[in-house]
Amino acid sequence: MEVHHPLFRARLFLQGAHLTHFAARDERDWLWMSDTARFEPGVAIRGGIPICWPWFGVPEKNPPEVRRRLLTSSSHGFARTAVWELEDVRETAHDVEISLSLNANSDFSDAWDGRARLLMTFHFSADGCQLALTTTNSGSEPLAFTQALHTYLPTPDISRTLVKGLENCGYVDSLKDWSYHTQQGPVSFEGETDRIYESGDSLIVETPSGNRRITAIGSDSTVVWNPGPEKAERLSDFPDVAWQSMLCVESANALGDYRVLNAGQSHTLGVMIGRE
Numbered sequence: 067m068e069v070h071h072p073l074f075r076a077r078l079f080l081q082g083a084h085l086t087h088f089a090a091r092d093e094r095d096w097l098w099m100s101d102t103a104r105f106e107p108g109v110a111i112r113g114g115i116p117i118c119w120p121w122f123g124v125p126e127k128n129p130p131e132v133r134r135r136l137l138t139s140s141s142h143g144f145a146r147t148a149v150w151e152l153e154d155v156r157e158t159a160h161d162v163e164i165s166l167s168l169n170a171n172s173d174f175s176d177a178w179d180g181r182a183r184l185l186m187t188f189h190f191s192a193d194g195c196q197l198a199l200t201t202t203n204s205g206s207e208p209l210a211f212t213q214a215l216h217t218y219l220p221t222p223d224i225s226r227t228l229v230k231g232l233e234n235c236g237y238v239d240s241l242k243d244w245s246y247h248t249q250q251g252p253v254s255f256e257g258e259t260d261r262i263y264e265s266g267d268s269l270i271v272e273t274p275s276g277n278r279r280i281t282a283i284g285s286d287s288t289v290v291w292n293p294g295p296e297k298a299e300r301l302s303d304f305p306d307v308a309w310q311s312m313l314c315v316e317s318a319n320a321l322g323d324y325r326v327l328n329a330g331q332s333h334t335l336g337v338m339i340g341r342e
């Protein structure tokens with residue numbers, strides 16, 4: 067779907083409810099997209115904002131309550147490759163709101179033992195974009211899940227890029243055998259970085275071409291990721307040098323921040339990407 071509004075433009079795909087582009091008028095794209103991204107059925111799009119749901123990361127690093135529902139070894143769940151349905155489009159002189167839904171029913175029983183309904187609402191304005199993903203447990207048993215809005219951001223130079231707002235925060239470093247650390251100062255990038263921070267606080271991403279504010283709701287965990295040079299070579303649909311010009315800041319419910327919904331209950335995870 068293409069959004070052409072006098073104040074901004076956006077592009078999103080029904081496959082994965084995946085936002086790939088957003089830019090205010092006369093501005094460059096606010097999201098990073100891989101030059102080698104594929105747009106094919108069943109393939110996750112590399113860039114923009116993939117939705118990781120109903121689990122984040124590799125199954126074996128998920129909490130037991132989440133893991134016991136997983137029937138596959140693949141990462142990040144099936145929502146990012148499933149085809150969603152268009153629910154609603156609203157437009158005013160200032161903003162556009164688009165809602166998509168996914169019924170996570172027996173169609174996904176090869177991958178996951180659960181039932182849920184998902185509603186993803188995108189809100190676009192000249193001030194930025196906002197995503198809200200609501201999960202409703204439509205099964206009869208409690209439902210545990212992890213998830214992330216896996217935002218890819220552009221930077222002209224990763225070595226001069228900082229993430230501020232995670233100072234003194236605890237994090238798990240997946241590259242150091244999942245050991246626990248405390249962040250000293252802003253997050254900077256020297257090679258591969260893959261951490262899950264125990265915070266859902268508002269962040270500032272500082273790059274040489276400008277800053278963004280990332281504000282999550284319904285989240286107490288944030289993933290900060292850059293593949294660095296070696297992993298970039300192994301990564302699908304990702305140019306070898308692209309690690310120098312992107313980073314991911316992922317608003318999440320991961321590790322101990324997993325969520326449990328009783329039958330009929332809902333939880334909303336959201337992120338707002340704005341100016342700073």
Ligand SMILES: O=P(O)(O)OC[C@H]1O[C@H](O)[C@H](O)[C@@H](O)[C@@H]1O
Binds near residue numbers: 123142261290302314
């Ligand atoms: O290649 P993907 O399945 O899209 O995953 C891309 C990345 O997602 C997250 O940021 C994880 O923390 C990384 O470990 C992973 O490499």
